[in-house]
Amino acid sequence: MSTSSESPNASVVICSxxxxxxxxxxxxxxxxxAQTLVPxxxxxxxxxxxxxxxxLIATVEGATVVENTGPQGLSGARNxxxxxxxxxxVAFLDDDAVASPDWLERLTAFYDDVDVLAVGGRVEPVWETVRPAHFGEExxxxxxxxxxxxxxxxSEVRNVIGSNMSFRLDVVRRVGGFNVELGRQGTKPFGCEETEICIRSVIGTPGSRVVYEPAALVHHHVPAHRxxxxxxxxxxxxxxxSKAQMSRVVGQKRALGPERRYVHSVVPRAVFAGVLDWARGSDPWGLARAGTLVAVLAFTAAGYMRGRQLASGSQPLRAVKAAPRGLTEATTEESK
Structure with missing residues (x-):
């Protein structure tokens, strides 16, 4: 492990x-x-x-409030x-993900290792009502x-989770920031921009790592309708x-490695356990959980195939090579 002489300082970006x-x-x-490590x-x-x-300008103190100067969407706002x-x-939080007091301290601890480019943490759901019985933790x-x-x-992972992640600032800028052709725009539930930037970051720096630290915890609000x-x-x-879009930029092998392991390992165990719980009478919702998991897998695969089909007749997505507008400079206004 390569180490630096002192721990880095960190800033937090929240997009809304x-x-x-x-x-x-x-x-x-x-x-x-309220963090133990002051950003x-x-x-x-x-x-x-x-x-x-x-x-926000009229209400929030102790923060810089700015408008997105890039393309509309989460990637543009993050940039x-x-x-x-x-x-x-630079660490990122969603506008509905509350950080535990030691969240930032636990994320930044790993940057003593100069080979670590990004660190993400665990995201725990906080259901608006209760977790639906058919909604397995898988x-x-x-x-x-x-x-x-x-x-x-x-552990070392391919990518971090978007609502709880951090990067070395020079790495984000070197790879050109988040790809504005990927990711959520308003209520459209697309994603994978954080996966894509993690892959690009590691490709550009051989021997580097992305780390998942489950002790760096945030609590993510989940509305009942979800x-x-x-x-x-x-x-x-x-x-x-989204996965089909991303695979056009970074390649299918890099885009789907963990997903294949999930399908081959996590899904079969969860389906078997659900059916077994139902058959034994220990959980009447076991069969529903198993069936929901199979349906979700089928819809994800169908979406991927549809994405590949649409991609075959369109121009390839751009792989980000230069810093997009708004990444290196932006107009600021300090909140009062």
Whole structure:
């Protein structure tokens, strides 16, 4: 292990696009200010919502509030935040993901190793009501959370989770930031931009690593409607399309390695356990969980095939090579 002489400092970027999450956003900002490791900067990026921007400027103290200067969407907003960061490390939180008090301290501890390019943590779902009985923990990736089958101790991984991740600032800037042709735009549930940037970062630096530290915990709010079968299948379809888009940029082998292991290992065990629990009478919802898992897998695969089909008749997505507009400089306004 290669080490540096001192731990890096870190800033936190929070991206938001809707006033509907106002109370959650205030909790997120409050959790950042309560960290055991004080962040060098707290930056809130508003994605094309003037009313939300004005409200934050008038309300929030101790943070820099800016509008997205890049293309609309989560990738553009994140790049805008990166353009303002002056610390060694930039960490990202969603506007509905509250950080544990030692979250930032646990993430940055791994940057003593100069080969570590990115560190992410565990994302625990906090259900608005209760977890639906048909929604197994193996499917928590649908709601942007860590799922059963992920490492239980700090481990090297392909990519971090978008709602709880950090990068060396120079790495993000060197690879050109988040690909604005990928990722969520408003309520459209596409993704994979954090997976793609992790892959690009490691490709550009042989011998480097991305680390998952489950002790760096955030609690992610999950609305009740995201537990419905309708939402689960819709999100699975979108995930398949997103994976197809990403595979065009980084290649199919890099894009789908962990997914293949998930399908071959985690899914069969979960389906078997669900059916067995139902057959024994120990859990009447076991069969429903197993069936939901199979349906989600089928919709994800169908989405991926549809994405590949659409890609065959379109221009290839650009692999980011240069820093996009807003990544190296942005207009700032300090909140009062």
């Amino acid at each position: 696009y809707t006033e509907e999450r106002w109370d959650l956003l205030m909790d997120v900002i409050g959790s950042v200010h 060098q900067q707290v930056i809130v990026v508003v994605d094309y919502n003037v009313n939300l921007y004005k409200r 805008t935040g990166v353009g303002l960061v002056t610390s060694d490390v 499917l928590d990736w649908i709601v942007g959370c860590s799922h059963r089958g992920m490492p239980k101790v700090a 537990g419905t079968l309708r939402y689960m299948l819709s999100r699975s379809w979108s995930e398949g399309i």
